[in-house]
Amino acid sequence: MDANIKMQLSCPMPKFDFDTINLGHGSGGVLTHKLLSSGVFDVLKNDQLNQKHDGAIFDLKGQLSFSTDSYVVNPIFFPGGDIGELAINGTVNDLAMCGAMAKYLSLAFIIEEGLRMETFWQILDSIKKCCDKAGVQVVTGDTKVVEKGKGDQIFINTSGIGLVHEHGRIGLSSIQKGDVLIVSGNLAAHGIAIMSKREGLEFETDIVSDTTNLNFTVEKLLNKFGLDIHFLRDATRGGLASVLNEIAKDGSQGIDIRQIDIPIEEQVSGACEMLGLDPLYVANEGVFILVVKKEIAKEVLDFLKNDENGKMASIMGSITDQHIGQVILESSIGGKRVVNMLPGEQLPRIC
Amino acid sequence: MKFINEYRDASVVKEYISELHRITTRPWTIMEVCGGQTHSLVKNGIIGLLPDNITMVHGPGCPVCVTPLHLIDKAVYLAMERNVILCSYGDMIRVPGSKNSLLEAKANGADVRILYSPLEAVTLAKQNPDKEVVFFAVGFETTAPANALSVLHAKREGIKNYSILTSHVLVPPAIEAIVNDQTNIVQGFLAAGHVCTIMGIGDYYPLVEKNKLPIVITGFEPVDLLQGITMLIKQLENGENKLENQYSRVVKPEGNPEAVKVIEQVFEITHRDWRGIGEIPYSGYEVRKELEAYNANVKFDIQLEKAEESPDCIAGEILRGIKKPNQCPQFGKRCTPLNPLGAPMVSSEGACAAYYHFSNVDVLV
Amino acid sequence: MCLAIPGKIQSIDTIHNGMVRMAKVSFGGIIKEASLEMLPAADIGDYVLVHVGVAISKIDEAEAAKTFEYLKEIGEIDELIEHTQVDKN
Numbered sequence: 001m002d003a004n005i006k007m008q009l010s011c012p013m014p015k016f017d018f019d020t021i022n023l024g025h026g027s028g029g030v031l032t033h034k035l036l037s038s039g040v041f042d043v044l045k046n047d048q049l050n051q052k053h054d055g056a057i058f059d060l061k062g063q064l065s066f067s068t069d070s071y072v073v074n075p076i077f078f079p080g081g082d083i084g085e086l087a088i089n090g091t092v093n094d095l096a097m098c099g100a101m102a103k104y105l106s107l108a109f110i111i112e113e114g115l116r117m118e119t120f121w122q123i124l125d126s127i128k129k130c131c132d133k134a135g136v137q138v139v140t141g142d143t144k145v146v147e148k149g150k151g152d153q154i155f156i157n158t159s160g161i162g163l164v165h166e167h168g169r170i171g172l173s174s175i176q177k178g179d180v181l182i183v184s185g186n187l188a189a190h191g192i193a194i195m196s197k198r199e200g201l202e203f204e205t206d207i208v209s210d211t212t213n214l215n216f217t218v219e220k221l222l223n224k225f226g227l228d229i230h231f232l233r234d235a236t237r238g239g240l241a242s243v244l245n246e247i248a249k250d251g252s253q254g255i256d257i258r259q260i261d262i263p264i265e266e267q268v269s270g271a272c273e274m275l276g277l278d279p280l281y282v283a284n285e286g287v288f289i290l291v292v293k294k295e296i297a298k299e300v301l302d303f304l305k306n307d308e309n310g311k312m313a314s315i316m317g318s319i320t321d322q323h324i325g326q327v328i329l330e331s332s333i334g335g336k337r338v339v340n341m342l343p344g345e346q347l348p349r350i351c
Numbered sequence: 352m353k354f355i356n357e358y359r360d361a362s363v364v365k366e367y368i369s370e371l372h373r374i375t376t377r378p379w380t381i382m383e384v385c386g387g388q389t390h391s392l393v394k395n396g397i398i399g400l401l402p403d404n405i406t407m408v409h410g411p412g413c414p415v416c417v418t419p420l421h422l423i424d425k426a427v428y429l430a431m432e433r434n435v436i437l438c439s440y441g442d443m444i445r446v447p448g449s450k451n452s453l454l455e456a457k458a459n460g461a462d463v464r465i466l467y468s469p470l471e472a473v474t475l476a477k478q479n480p481d482k483e484v485v486f487f488a489v490g491f492e493t494t495a496p497a498n499a500l501s502v503l504h505a506k507r508e509g510i511k512n513y514s515i516l517t518s519h520v521l522v523p524p525a526i527e528a529i530v531n532d533q534t535n536i537v538q539g540f541l542a543a544g545h546v547c548t549i550m551g552i553g554d555y556y557p558l559v560e561k562n563k564l565p566i567v568i569t570g571f572e573p574v575d576l577l578q579g580i581t582m583l584i585k586q587l588e589n590g591e592n593k594l595e596n597q598y599s600r601v602v603k604p605e606g607n608p609e610a611v612k613v614i615e616q617v618f619e620i621t622h623r624d625w626r627g628i629g630e631i632p633y634s635g636y637e638v639r640k641e642l643e644a645y646n647a648n649v650k651f652d653i654q655l656e657k658a659e660e661s662p663d664c665i666a667g668e669i670l671r672g673i674k675k676p677n678q679c680p681q682f683g684k685r686c687t688p689l690n691p692l693g694a695p696m697v698s699s700e701g702a703c704a705a706y707y708h709f710s711n712v713d714v715l716v
Numbered sequence: 717m718c719l720a721i722p723g724k725i726q727s728i729d730t731i732h733n734g735m736v737r738m739a740k741v742s743f744g745g746i747i748k749e750a751s752l753e754m755l756p757a758a759d760i761g762d763y764v765l766v767h768v769g770v771a772i773s774k775i776d777e778a779e780a781a782k783t784f785e786y787l788k789e790i791g792e793i794d795e796l797i798e799h800t801q802v803d804k805n
Contacts, residue, residue, distance in 0.1 A: 202740075202747040260361075270352055270744035273721055275467075276441065333364040333573045335396020337709040352744035354722035354763060354775055358783070366787050387719055440768070468769025470751065493720070496754055497770040507732070545720050548765065548773045578783055581790075600780035601765050601773040609754040610772060 010129055011043050013121040021115045026145030036143065043124045044131070048104070048139035056104065056139035060163065065100035067091055068159035076123070076153055079193045080208025083156055084126035086285060089213050090236070091160040092134045096218040097232045097288065099168025102134065105160045107141040112151030123154065134213035136160070165219065167226030172251035174230035179319040180297035181257065182290040184217075184304060185210065185312040187240055187264045191282035192271045207268055210286035217309045221290075225300060231291035234284070238342055241280040243289050244327045245341045255327040257317030257339070281342050291319065354600070358572030364400075367577035371584060372402050379587050380406045380536050381580065382529070382672050384522060385491075385543035386413030386700030387571050393705040395573050405584065408536070408672030409705075411525050412543050414490045415442050415698035416670065417625040418518045420658045423448035426487050426516055428655060429647065430461035436479060438472040439487040441465045446697045449658030453487075469501035469515070476505065476513035485647045488515040493545040495519055495636060496610040499617035502638065502645045516647040519636035520623055522546050523554040528631045529671055530562050537672055539583045541569040541576070544598035549614075551606030555594050563592045570598040617642060626694060627666030664693030669702050676703040683707060720767035722775055725760050728752065741766055 016034075024031035041049060048056045069090045076083040088105065095102040107127065111120065131138060190209040196202075214234065221229055231251075233243045240262070248255050264272075264279050272279045286309060292300050297315055304310030327339040357363075383389060389409045392398055398407055411417055427448050430437035437453065444454045444465060457463035462482075466472055469486050476484035488498040498515060505513040522543055529535055542555060547568045555566050565586035569579030579597040586593060596602055614636070623635025638646035647653075660666075663681050668674040676682050676695070686692040688704055695701030699708070723741035730737050737752040741764065750766045752758050755774060763775040 266352070267745040270746045273352070273355070274743055274746055274748060276719060329396075331395045332359060333361045333395055333397070333400075335398075335400050337394060337396045340708045352722070353724070354780060355744075357780075363784065363787070370787065370790065470769050493767055493772070496772065497768045500751065500753060500770060507735075545765075545767065545772070548720075574783060578786060585790075597783070599782065600776050603773075607754055607772060609756060613754065 009122065009125045011125055013118065014042070016117055019117055021111050021117065021120060021145060022113050023145050023147065026111065026143055032143065039121070040124060040141070040143070043128050044107075044138050046137045046139070048137060053140075058104065058139070060103065060161065063164040065095050065098040065162050065164050066159070067094040067098065068157065069094060070155060070157040072152065072155050073194065074152055075194070075197050076119070078197050078209055079206055080190075081211040081285075082123055082126050083154060084123035085130050085211050087156040087158045088127055088130035088134060088136070089211050089285065091158040092136060092213045092215050093234050093288070095160050095162040096215040097170070097234055098162075098164065099170040099218070099222060099229075099232070100162035100164045101215055101219055102136045102160045102162040104139045105131070105136055105158050107138045108157040109141075109143045110151055110155040111143065111145045112153050113145055113148045115153055120154070130213065134215055165222040167222050168229075169227050170229065170232050172231065172247065175247065175251050175253055175291050175319055176230065176293075177253075177319055177321045178294045179230055179291045180294050180315055181244075181255065181317040181319070182292060182297065182301060182304070183235075183240065183262065183287065183314055183316050184290065184310045185263065185287045186268065187235070187262065187284060187287060188268050188272060188279040188282035189265065190285040191239070191277075192268050192275075194283075195275055195277070196271060207265075207271065210284060212286040212309060214286065214288060214309055217304075217307050220307065221300070221303065224303060225292070225296055228293040228296045229290060229300075230293065232288055234288040236285060237283050239279070239281040239283055240287075240289065241278075241327070241339045242342060244339065247291065248327050249325050249341075252324055254320040254323040254325070255317060256320050256330070257327065258330045259332045261314050261316040263312045263314045280339060294318075355572065358570070358574040360574060363574050364577060367574070367581055368400050371405070371577070371581055374581070374588055375402045375404045375584055376588060378404045378406065379538055379584060380408060381539045381541065381583055381587075382408045382410045382537040383541040383569070383576070384410040384412040384526065385546070385571075386416065386698070387545070388412070388541060388543070388569065388576060389702055389705050390700055391571050391573065392576060393709040396709075397573060397576060401580070405580070408675070409669070409702035410529070410540075410672060411625065411628060411670035412491065412522065413670075413695065413698055413700040413702075414494075414518065414520055415446060416666065416694040416701045417520055417627065418443070418446070418489055418694065419624040419626045420449050420660060421655060422516070422518050423452070424450070424655055424658055425648070425653050426485075427451050427453060427456050427461075428653060429485055429516070429651060430456045430463050431459065433483070433651060434462075435483040435485045436462045436464060436475060437485050437487065438464045438466045438469075438475065440489060442698050442700065443487055443489055446694050447691060469498050470504060473501050473504045473508075473510060473513055476510050477508065480512060483512050483514070486513070486515045487518070489518045491520060491522060491543065491546050492550050492614070493543075493548065495614045495618060496549060496607075499613045502617045502642060503613065505645060506642070511644070514645045514647040514650050515638065517618075517637055519618065520625060521620070521634050521636070523558060524631050524634035525625070525628075526558055526566075528628065528634075530558070530564065532671060534671070534673055539565040539587055540567075541579045541583065542566050544568055544570040544575070544602060547596075547598070547602045547606065549607050549610045551611075552594060552596060552602065552604050559592055559594045565592045566594050568594070568596045568598050568602055570601075625670075626660070627664075627670045629667075661692045666693040666695050669695050676706040677710075679703070720765045720772060722763050722765050723748075723750075725758060725762050725764060728760060739764075739771065741771070
């Protein structure tokens with residue numbers, strides 16, 4: 001078993017008569033039943049799932065939001081989390097970024113033949129813990145197994161449905177000239193936690209992934225500030241720079257930001273230097289960008305700083321009608337440069 | 352981080368900028384040689400802060416950019432046809448050869464690995480005794496000791512399945528070639544600080560004396576670059592031509608003799624093809640004959656047709672500082688980082704990529 | 717190909733029967749290994765410049781400070797020149 005795997009399972013693994021998952025477990029027959037009944041359903045049990053229908057049936061009144069995402073991270077266990085946590089938090093957060101409170105999730109696994117049951121169980125346990133923390137339920141799902149070499153241990157897809165906040169009008173069309181840009185916390189921790197495991201970097205204090213659920217934070221923000229919160233997006237793959245470029249290009253806005261106001265923890269910054277990575281493009285899992293009405297920016301900042309997910313929040317820039325479609329950064333020494341979209345995978349610079 | 356943060360101090364930068372504005376009375380054209388310096392200048396927005404009188408042209412100090420097409424083709428060939436584990440520094444992977452880049456070869460099933468250090472490639476060879484491991488040894492003099500060391504490690508441990516495909520280039524001959532070119536407009540140089548950390552500063556005295564050119568050996572952080580530029584402009588304004596060392600905290604006049612010894616054990620000086628410039632005599636390294644078992648060129652006896660460069664890529668003029676990237680008709684149109692016509696657009700060290708990523712022609716440069 | 721960053725040597729090990737010295741170098745809290753084969757005199761506590769896994773130079777702290785004294789020096793020289801010109805007038 002991977003030495004990094006946490007051993008405090010909230011649901012101890014029952015005794016199975018198989019150590020690894022094989023093709024039979026995805027075929028729909030006896031083995032599948034075994035895996036699901038004494039595995040998945042037990043851990044994730046809830047009224048919906050217990051019906052064991054092909055799909056979930058429920059009432060949900062109000063404006064709905066629906067999102068999906070797939071998780072293919074390697075390594076599947078990393079400092080601060082695992083693929084299961086990402087799968088739940090990721091979709092919960094996507095809905096939160098639409099101003100919606102996630103309620104019900106679907107959960108689909110594609111497992112590579114040979115995955116150890118202990119590993120699968122650990123991931124299930126993480127999924128359960130995250131669901132409980134975020135206040136969501138997995139109500140339907142699927143499990144498939146593919147031959148060895150045709151997967152990468154495990155891929156997960158989650159889709160989610162949530163109720164949109166009555167005061168939420170989050171969207172690119174809500175953004176106005178003069179709006180202020182806020183980033184909710186320190187950048188690049190997740191990406192560096194992953195890279196550090198791959199590159200064998202050690203840290204004097206551990207850098208861990210920032211994966212977490214942001215739905216309650218967003219709900220509180222919308223409760224207090226409502227329609228003055230114009231736009232939200234979490235800075236996952238592609239990092240802060242990608243989100244800002246999406247806003248600039250898809251929203252036809254100009255963006256000015258200041259490097260000195262972009263928060264990043266010193267060790268993470270050092271790791272980026274070492275690996276030749278630009279922290280603006282490194283993935284985050286618990287950081288989001290807010291575009292808010294100028295007049296409430298300071299209040300929003302103070303509010304965030306009092307929230308567990310916003311302690312390092314910072315006002316980093318503003319929306320302008322100059323250089324539409326472009327993001328211009330003022331460097332820490334006062335010079336200016338463009339922050340572009342990432343063209344493909346960011347390759348570590350050696351030079 | 353110590354010895355980094357101080358050299359990014361905004362107030363010190365401001366002082367140097369003021370000083371430059373005060374002392375620059377005439378137009379000057381200067382070149383920073385190293386791609387790392389180009390990257391830093393553009394990324395930090397330093398060029399826009401300089402007095403208008405100072406024109407920075409960007410030199411050929413990007414070993415990825417100057418690696419000839421046929422060498423990339425050789426690396427791709429080895430990866431795809433000869434079933435080797437092809438290891439490379441990250442920035443080389445996306446550079447297109449005449450057909451594919453190493454990244455495309457990887458996507459097509461070739462075993463291509465990005466490594467941080469050539470020493471890791473030797474470990475890989477040890478762990479995979481049934482496969483040949485080839486390291487694409489690209490770089491200036493800075494990287495030569497590490498690449499050479501990997502060969503010495505392999506030899507010492509009796510590892511027979513390791514070799515390097517060399518694309519090493521030397522800075523002083525490149526400066527000489529630029530200065531001797533009839534179209535040269537450069538009046539002073541910021542020499543590459545890390546190259547001199549290895550080789551020392553001796554090679555630059557003849558360049559200064561023969562050509563009556565000021566040269567300042569310069570580091571990479573904003574304060575380093577601005578101090579180097581200030582020292583150079585001061586000389587130009589005073590009609591001087593000396594060799595000065597701005598980067599004295601790591602560059603000793605004698606360089607690193609141990610590193611030079613290691614280089615001389617493994618490499619000998621050869622003529623080299625510089626992409627976009629052509630052949631410069633005595634401007635590169637190749638593995639010595641007695642170590643040819645570690646020379647992938649010899650070991651694999653690669654016979655490939657030499658590829659032609661895209662006629663639309665003006666890399667040569669860019670690398671010699673005659674044109675700026677935004678003066679190329681293809682810049683940002685047919686030639687972008689996603690679809691590069693030549694190497695200066697792919698490597699993040701290359702002038703074209705730096706301009707594409709970091710500047711907006713209308714607003715900033 | 718010149719990205720080299722400064723770090724502090726935390727510890728030194730020898731491998732291959734004492735022939736090769738490898739250091740654990742701290743770059744602002746990140747620890748990575750680097751070969752010390754080209755810096756035989758480098759010791760624990762020294763700041764070194766590391767490039768692609770190999771330490772290539774020791775950082776001279778006295779020289780490092782000179783960059784910040786340079787401005788002060790030229791400031792003083794400029795003042796002197798100004799005074800001289802004023803005197804001439």
